[in-house]
Amino acid sequence: MIVYFVRHSEVIEPYQGKYNGHIDIGLSKKGKEDARKLAKKLKDIKFDMVFCSDLLRTRQTLEAFDLDIEVIYTKNLREKSWGVHEGKSFEEIQKEGITYTTFEKWIEDLDGERLESYTKRVWDYFKNVILKQDAKNILVITHAGVIKTLISKEKNMSLDETFAISLPYSGYIIYDTQKGFII
16 A cells, blocks of 8 residues: 655745744645646645544645545644644744754743644554555545654654655645555
């Protein structure tokens, strides 16, 4: 089985470069165009199943694919909740007195969903739902943090290492059940 993990396309401008978490925001004009380009790039793949975060930015990314199969929308593929820090930039958060030392400590120091709970949520859904499907090709439209957290867990890498991996808006990473994540 091959799983295509797609990061949603570019969000509207006021939320670019922010910790958006569970904020339900849409795509920018460029984001919608990039989603169409990505869908065209992957058009020859016959997806047997589709999983999608239930947030607007992922749903709008999926719309470009114009697939005629059932989609499973789930909160389990949402980005980490940042609580009171949602919608704020790194710099804005630092002005509140939170200091960056390592990525894992940074995540733990911020409000919202605890890192352990978040990791368990996305990992359990991946292992116990997505990978249990009888499918050849699966499309998963989600968020960069979800994808990088799964890579971290599967490859036993630190979050500092995996969050250094480039995954732009409308980017994707492949998971092969025989080889793991291909990065």
